[in-house]
Amino acid sequence: MMPRGYAVVLMYSTSYALRAESILHRAGIETKLVPVPRHLSSNCGVCVRIVQADREAALSVLDRARMEIEGIYDLE
């Protein structure tokens, strides 16, 4: 069975992360708020984890909601 690869969306603050989570949920995208992985740096300690397969959909949804993100990174 293929393990699911994750990606993380980095945000400017926890409020932004919570808003992103709310927006992504409404679009049916599965999320989990997790601490920012050690190898990445962020302005805020929390980021939104999604599956890599949802990457494009997530970026599109967030863009439509005019949500500014700090970046999106695939986790190995």
Place this chain on the structure above:
Amino acid sequence: MIYFDNAATSWPKPQGVAEAMLHFMNDVGANPGRAAHRRAIDAGRIVYGAREAVCELFHAPDPLRVVFGKNVTEALNLALCGLLRPGDHVITSSMEHNAMMRPLRALERGTGLGSGGIELTVVRCSRDGRLDPADVAAAVRPNTRLVALTHASNVVGTVLPVTEVGALCRERDLLLLVDAAQTGGAFPVDVQADRIDLLGFTGHKSLGGPMGTGGLIVGERVDELQLDPLVRGGTGSRSEDEEQPDFLPDRCESGTPNAVGLAGLLAGVRCVLGKGVGAIRVHEVALAQRLIAGLRDIPGVTVYGTGDAELQTATVSFNITGMAPSDVGLRLDDDDGILCRVGLHCAPAAHRTIGTFPGGTVRFGLSSFNTAAEVEVALAAVQKLTREVE
């Protein structure tokens, strides 16, 4: 005991509010927006939920443009002292609470937190507390920046024509700041339809939350980079930077929030949304209608305001001829267990407008938790007092 002081703070709170706060204290407890552990995220979700609920109530589009603070007084101070610059002209009404007037007077004098030196026009309202939008329009000058109004008087309940003034402000490219302390949760407020650029709200009156909550909704026409925060400090964001973040809400929310309070506020607002502001309004209008009519029928009682429950909130001010308001209040409390507020209600301007300065009035502040039976008891109590006055 009959609680008629809801204009000061609401009691009781809706079902679930105290439980939500207790749940937060016992089972969540973490500081939101700082650490990333599960309890901190839970706490963050509660605070974010409160932002969303407030947006739903006031029809505001962006939860991140809700700035929480400890009360509406702080929110109004943020708006006024944060935005206004020397030389700006501000228009306000003669019915304002001191939460609006004191910062405005300080800014006019050039003291206080802001940069000082604004020009202020106080538009006179009628004796029953009504404001004519034409008078606001007539007061506009080339350097007018802001119109700042209470949505409803905390003394006589008269609702001011915020929607019409909002339209005027759009035409003239002005900002509109509204103090919704007396209306939020009890009277419709729609920041988009009413064209309100800055909405100060309190959590502990008709929103049903605890004291220590309130905030400012910052509309999209307000450039947040022009809004100086009252307080700077830790925000759990941009932690590598010693400068305050630019973006809302972090820019104006420093330090640990009143998360337990916001847990209560979330529960309260959800209850209000469940009942519907429309239904709450219908209940309160009926109570106010009976109270006003009943008081007017008692010889020796003067009722202030428009006398029309549709034109005001469920807050009614009156006096008994020959009896000082303080005596009335004490007797109602001692004899009949009716709790109300007497005096000037932190709104000297309003009392001057309605003609009750400096003696003040007796104020009954009702909510949708009060009943018709309680109104009848109060009317009988007031009648009994009038018979003692010779």
